[in-house]
Amino acid sequence: MTAPLRLAVWKFASCDGCQLALLESGDLLLELAEAVEIAHFAEASSSMREGPWDLSLVEGSITTAEDIARIRHIRENSRLLVAIGACATAGGIQALRNVADAGAFAAAVYPHPEILDALETSTPVSDHVAVDLELQGCPISSAQLLEVITALLSGRKPQLPVEPVCFECKRAGHPCVLVANGTPCLGPVTTAGCGALCPAVGRGCYGCFGPLPGAVPAVLSQRLAELGLHRAELTALYRSFAAAAPANAEEAARHE
Template sequence: MARKPKLAVWKFSSCDGCQLSLLDCEDELLALAGNIEIANFLEASREVIKGPYDLSLVEGSITTPHDLKRIQEVRKISKFLVTIGACATAGGIQALRNFQSVSDFISIVYATPEYISTLEQSTAISSHVKVDFELHGCPINKEQLVEVISAFLFHRKPNIPAHSVCMECKLAGNVCILVSNGVACLGPVTHAGCGALCPSYNRGCFGCYGAKENTNTSSLSNKLYQLGVKNQDIQKLFRSYNAYTPAFLKESKAHD
């Protein structure tokens, strides 16, 4: 048998939740370890096998000058690079700082601001290097992660649809809570992947998976406005985990 492909997991600015999804695979973890060499995954083992790597999973956004250099290194030693989660694909919740001046924060938060070396903005990995596939979510769905790895192993396209959360809601047999209860829900503009988790519990979608393909955020905002959601609250809805995903960014700016 040919050698097993080598997997590396990299962390940038993030909460570790997405790479934990890999450890959270439990049932699939042994099968995974049997078919792929987990060569560099510090969250799971301090043993590191040197690169290059066949598949790199990248978590986190780029927020420091050090990150800027390191992501170039990671790209160089990775044949196939997949970003995992909202931070890596859209800059994450920490991209909220992009709307303000970072120097203002630093002087307020840190006793000795001169030790802090940070960039003005938190940005997605794809702003810096070529990304082969982006897996959305805050956090990512572990089943989708297994699907991406399986697809990589067998040289096929991953089944990760870019349509709306509404489709997942309807496939699950849910009633639309936006229509039937007037709940503010981002489902119609949000990328599927979570399995319509929140609407299944009568909560509006928070947009954790970022923008779906072909979003029409302004039309949804008009509807939310009609439902009585205030302008600044509409802005807050679009300014969360995926605040810097282009479609959500544009929409939140429209409510300044």
């Protein structure tokens, strides 16, 4: 019998919501614990074993010099590295600092910003080390995470959607909020995977699963402008939970 896959879970700047997806998987978690060796998962276990690891799941964005050293160490000791969630794949909401005066940001929160040890930017993991796979979402979907782990266990490629939210919205039979109600919606340019949760409650998608590769946001922006969105509103719409994803950063800047 071969040795079980050694899984490690890591946290950088984040809300812990994506690692929670593992704990959210209920009884499947117990089955998973039988199938893999959870070698490092500080949020859930006091047992922390050294690398090398077969699969490292990395949550959070890189925001300190120490983070950079730590992510390099993790990469060097991991066979596969999967970035999970909007922080690890697109800098997270904290990447709003990248387009602001970082000093003023720190001074707005802390009386003595000079003693803080933080970089001026919040950046995705892929800016620092090679990433084997990115799982989108703020937070990620538990089902997608389990798909990635089971695919790796069985030695096949994970099946993840490469289509806009619109496709899963249509399949679910929700009326189009953009067409029917004129509600601003990022569904056409956002990666599917959430299950079209926002249109399901009559709300426009706010892009928390990140930009769909190859989508053209400028066309959507034009339609949203016709619906009455001002430039500042368009900028804010693209500059949220996946602000540092290049497609969002560019489209947001275009309306500034």
